[in-house]
Amino acid sequence: MSESPNNPGQPQPPAYGGGQPSNPYGQQAYSQQPAYAAPGYGAPAYGDPYGQGGYVEPKSKVAAAVLAFFLGTLGIHNFYRGQTRNGIIHLCLVGAAIVLLIIGGVVLGTNVDAYGNVSDGAASTAGMLMLLGSLVAAGNSIWAFVEFIMILVSNDGSLQ
Numbered sequence: 001m002s003e004s005p006n007n008p009g010q011p012q013p014p015a016y017g018g019g020q021p022s023n024p025y026g027q028q029a030y031s032q033q034p035a036y037a038a039p040g041y042g043a044p045a046y047g048d049p050y051g052q053g054g055y056v057e058p059k060s061k062v063a064a065a066v067l068a069f070f071l072g073t074l075g076i077h078n079f080y081r082g083q084t085r086n087g088i089i090h091l092c093l094v095g096a097a098i099v100l101l102i103i104g105g106v107v108l109g110t111n112v113d114a115y116g117n118v119s120d121g122a123a124s125t126a127g128m129l130m131l132l133g134s135l136v137a138a139g140n141s142i143w144a145f146v147e148f149i150m151i152l153v154s155n156d157g158s159l160q
Helices: 061-074 076-080 084-110 120-153
Strands: none
Touching: 061 076, 061 084, 061 120, 076 084, 076 120, 084 120
């Protein structure tokens, strides 16, 4: 070893990694892995940037059916099965139905005179809003029930 320029008479420490034994614990030496696009390492499929192979844990058909039956109008079964878009549509339909029903109730409640009578215009507006909200809720419920039946008759509950 050469002497350290800052401390004469003191040995200079080895360069980074230069004085360490190559295998201090008897492990195999690290070998450089081939580059990503090297032969034998194909690029992942389109839409699969991390090369996971698209494997998804299989979902329980019974759980999907129970969720569709009890919470179908909220679309919870769609979130469980990985169909997020359909679940969001179910939630939006429930929200639209609730908003329409509330607006109809507010229109009806704010247009009552001292004798408890509602004007014809306010009654018809409130009635149309509540009817529309009820139709949206009924349509959403029918859609959820159809999905429930489709889960029951499918092989794996995936609807595909």
